[in-house]
Amino acid sequence: MKFGPTPLDEAQGAILAHTLRLPGRVLKKGTVLDAEAIAALREAGKAEVIAARLESGDVPENEAAHRLGEALLGPLLARTRAATGRVNIQADAAGLLVVNETLVNRLNALDESVTLATLPNHTPVAAREMLATVKVIPFAVPGGVLQVAEAVARSGRALAIHPFRPLKVGLVLTKLPGLKESIMEGAVEATEARVTALAGQLLPPERCRHEEGAIAEALGRLRKAGAEMLLVAGASAVVDRRDAGPAGVVRAGGRIEHFGMPVDPGNLICLGRIGEVPALVLPGCARSPKLNGFDWVLQRLFAGLPVTGKDVAGMGVGGLLKEIDSRPLPREAAARQTVSGAAPRRPRQVAVLVLAAGRSRRMAPLNKLLVPDDKGVPMVARVVSNALESRARPVIVVTGYESQRVEEALAGRPVHFAHTEDYAEGLSASLKAGLGALPPETEGVLVCLGDMPLVTGAMLDRLIGAFDPEEGRAIVMPTFRGKQGNPMLWSRAFLPEMMEITGDVGARHLAGKYAERVAEVEMANDAVLRDFDTTDALRMAPDFAGRV
Structure with a gap:
């Protein structure tokens, strides 16, 4: 491959190395230069470009x-x-x-x-x-x-x-005099959260004395109830293989395969087995939702992977999970970490604007946003419900034409309203009214059109997941088979320019101006391409047949 300054006479078929903004046109990095592009470059006064030219092979x-x-x-x-x-x-x-x-x-x-x-x-x-x-x-x-x-x-x-396999899990809780009931309930809640997050089911827990025989009997009852994994949460930490918890596993017909692990918290876990059923005596830290060594063992067992003493011994690198002053681990973040296995990034503060102010001229005399589907749900209500199913908040609905009817159609939904009296001026008026209502902490905004009811909350979450201005993904655009669609997600950095837009247009032209900051997210279907401006189009939409 040849790379470097390339005269335009030799540039046809070459790959543009850097984005160029020409009068009325943007040539993005990676564009294969054709005759039309080269003509535009000449007209802009360019004599050469930085480009890559492929060689044979x-x-x-x-x-x-x-x-x-x-x-x-x-x-x-x-x-x-x-x-x-x-x-x-x-x-x-x-x-x-x-x-x-x-x-x-x-x-x-x-x-x-x-x-x-x-x-x-x-x-x-x-x-x-x-x-x-x-x-x-x-x-x-x-x-x-x-x-x-x-x-x-x-x-x-x-x-x-x-x-992950949908395993049934049995839990034995042992009691000692003076042990608070709240501690036991906390152990149940934390264990159930872990099990359900891995597609499992926690059987009704067994409570018994902190004694070998009582533990063995409780384990036996859980095996009869169909437990495919057995856990013992002791009232007192395990300090030896012969302690009450491990001894109870052995007395129930099992064996202890490994005691201890090089993960902190989680050092005092005990791995055993009764027949083919894994039997674990848990460390005291398992009562907490914070990430600990028990999580690593549990995840592998649910995935059907063996956990041997050798496997446990190999967990030391990266096994220092303990919360310390210089590396705080908030409890809420730790609870999420139980499932993900890695400290989660702070969620982006993304809001949704639903533009619902237009006059619906192409479907007059009907207001397309208020046309009900076969379940009696108006189109704008479907769009808003989809937005509420996403993780974006707040959801702001911009009203204008027939604002009272639109608000009535959305009654009871946890949304905010922003009204524009200038809705006759077109899309830009709605956009500015919505942007002006954004909370100051908003980092990004999804601009949703009120006539796109097939875009789901999961689709919006995929766009949010790709949004990362620091990594250069400051504008996120959905696509289907290479065609660009809506809604688009914008970083707050673009709000000043978006507020300057006039006429019946949105902000899409800014994506061309800032092409290097655009991230495209391919969708599984064409919902992001489908708006419904006419009665004929609406008749073809799922759930709207027969309503227009």
């Missing part, structure tokens, strides 16, 4: 990323389409991610042009969560390098999802 970045993504696929793995030399690998089911670190390191050591970044090994993940990203660094990869990379990727399973 070179594979373009998107094709290379696509091929390597295909080579990495396996059961319960999916990939996104290639864009800007990147393909993301996603989970098709909730489970535990197991990373073949040796294979990943081999792949990354091949050549600087090809990289694979993954989540940490043994990370719990949700369905559709991103596990890894393939990034081709230059605009093209030598064909020979790519062939070797594909062979390495197919030589083993770099990434594997072990789905």
Whole structure:
């Protein structure tokens, strides 16, 4: 691949290295220059551009990323389409991610042009969560390098999802005189939260004396009730293999396989088994929702992975989880960490604007926003309900034309209203009224159109998940099969320019102006392309047939 200043006479078919803003047009980084683009560059007074020119045998970045993504696929793995030399690998089911670190390191050591970044090994993940990203660094990869990379990727399973199994879990709570009932209830709540987060079911807990015989009998009752995993939460911490909890497991016909682990908190866990049923005596920290060594063991067992003494001994690196003054771990964040296995990033403060002020001229005399579906729900109410199902807050509805009727259609829903008297001026008036109502702490805003009822809350959450202004993803745009849609998510940094827009237009033109800050999120269906401006269009929409 040749790279550098390229005269326009030699630039046709070359790949533009940097975004260029021309009068009335933006040429984005990565654009393959055709005759029309070169003519525009000449008209703008350009004599040369910084560009990459592929040579024989070179594979373009998107094709290379696509091929390597295909080579990495396996059961319960999916990939996104290639864009800007990147393909993301996603989970098709909730489970535990197991990373073949040796294979990943081999792949990354091949050549600087090809990289694979993954989540940490043994990370719990949700369905559709991103596990890894393939990034081709230059605009093209030598064909020979790519062939070797594909062979390495197919030589083993770099990434594997072990789905969580819906296990029935039995819990024994032991009692000592003077032990507060609230402590026992806290242990039940924390355990149930962990179990349900991993798709399991906690059977009604057994309470008994903190004695070997009583524990053994309680374990026996839980086995008869169908428990596929047994837990003992002792009133007193385990200090020896022969203590009451472990001794109760042995007396119930089991064995102790390992005591202790190099994870803090979680040191005093005891791993055992009764027949083929795992039996664990829990450390005292398991009563808390904070991440501890018990979580790591529980996640692997739910994923069907063995947990041996050797496995536990290998958990020391990264096993210092203890909350200390210099590295605080708030309890609420720790509770979320129980499931994710990693300290979560602070959620972005994203609001939703639902633009519902227009006069619906193309569907007159009907107001399309108030047309009910087959369940009697007006279109604007469906749009707002979808927004409320997302994690964005607040949801602000901009009213104008027939504002009282719109507000009545949304009665009882936890939304805020912003009214514009200038709705006849077009979309920009609605946009400015909504932006003016945003709370000061808002970091981003989703601008939703009131006539797009097929866009779900889950779709909005996917856009929010991609939003990261610090990483250059300050404008997030949904796409379907390469076509750009709505709604769009905007960083607060663009609000001053959005407030200057006039006429019956939105802010989409700013995405062209700031093309390098746009992130596209591919959607599974065309809902982000479908608005309903006419009665004919509305008749074709799900649940609206026969209403117009």
